[in-house]
Amino acid sequence: MTATHDAVTAAERCTPEFRRDPHAVYAQLRETAPVCPMRPPHGNETYLITRYEHARAALSDPRLSKDMYGAMDAYRRIFGDSSVALDDNMLNSDAPKHTRLRRLVNSAFTPRRVQALGPRIEDIAGTLLDACPAREPFDLLPAFAFPLPIIVLCDLLGVPPQDRSHMQQLSTTVAQTGFSEETKRAQQKAEEDLHAYFTDLIAAKRDRPADDLLSALTAVRDNDGGLSENELVSTAFLLMFAGHKTTAYLIGNAVHHLLSHPAQLRAVRENPELIRPAVEELVRYDGSVESATFRYATEDVEYGGTRIPKGALVQIALSSANRDPLKFDAPDELDVMRPGNAQDAHLGFGHGSHYCLGAPLARLEAQLALTGLFDRFPRMTLADPAGEPRWLQVPFPAFRGLAELPVVLDP
Ligand code: HEM
Secondary structure: OOOOOHHOOHHHHOOHHHHHHHHHHHHHHHHHOOOOOOOOOOOOOOEEEHHHHHHHHHOOOOOEEEEHHHHOHHHHHOOOHHHHHHOHHHHHOOOOHHHHHHHHHHHHOOOOHHHHHHHHHHHHHHHHHHOOOOOOOHHHHHHHHHHHHHHHHHHHOOHHHHHHHHHHHHHHOOOOOOOOOHHHHHHHHHHHHHHHHHHHHHHHHHHOOOOHHHHHHHHHHHHHHOHHHHHHHHHHHHHHHHHHHHHHHHHHHHHHHHHHHHHHHHHHOOHHHHHHHHHHHHHHHHEEOOOOOOOOOOOOOOOOOOOOOOOOEHHHHHHHOOOOOOOOOOOOOOOOOOOOOOOOOOOOOOOOOHOOHHHHHHHHHHHHHHHHHHHHHOOEEOOOOOOOOOOOOOOOEOOOOOOEEEEEEOO
């Protein structure tokens, strides 16, 4: 595929060829059209940013707004009206609303609360692995990578165990990426169900508070008054939604790449301390969030000599920025000992005021999931080591993940 402007319609970025190796197309774009006008299927004028330097600047550029209420027309054309009530949260707002919401959530979603989840994450990983076949090929995604974060999120928020599969199903439906009327209708119904579910759950937490994040957030709302009821519901939804597929696909991508790079895996197994930098490198190398959420230009802006007109949408390709050779040496190599790959070097968790609020939890989950898996099954292999991985086919490149991950734990 040639990376001309026309080649980069959102539809073309979703062909099987592109999904198999998006990095090759991004490499051409960084060279030939680093700020590239696209013709996406939803019809809004959109620019794709692919270089690290521009991506990092754009992620914290106050002229690029995240306030979906301000950009209502553009968002409505893409996503319809349905998500408005659930989008009343920090991810879709600018300062000062964003600052207020993020501060309030931070006061309840503390480092202590995240660290306390460690032993529980190890338990959940162990229980899920107990149920996997040891010697037969099976798909690790539905058996391990997907249930692990949803169980953790339910525990964190205080969603009762009997509601977990309902949550998983609703969260999966909402996260579908498609523009067909059928997909939009299914998403709308799932969003209404989630709104109703969290409204009821918050009422229950008010009656019987427990040691969970939703009770803590409800107390913040009731005591401080700085959070509206809809913002509270919408924040619960955001935490569930933002923390599920992102973490599941990262675990899947990481397992796939470590099994495909035996020397890297051996280095991590021989030196357990390496698991932290290894997870950073895996997020950089093939993280699960391919593009940041849309921004829109509140005035004309210029990046790399290209004018982005007021009102245009901007998509920032994090996967591309993380492979930019102007920033990273040998960016297409996976190197768990990469010098200087500190947590804030790559953009896999975003940058600036919207930097991923759940990054400490996502890191902990990925580190413990990988350690639990490879410590217990040191001989684990891909079921078909010579086969082509099957990447997710999405009509819109928000997530980067595998469609399946067949493995044998103990061949
Ligand atoms: C924001 C990535 C897991 C909660 C973001 C952003 C990225 C990201 C790139 C910024 C989006 C933008 O600027 O448009 C990831 C990845 C994850 C992950 C790769 C897993 C591997 C989680 C988890 C949670 C979470 C586990 C919470 C339980 C959030 C929230 C925001 C956010 C609340 C919005 C922050 C704001 O707007 O201020 N995430 N995320 N994420 N993430 Fe994550």
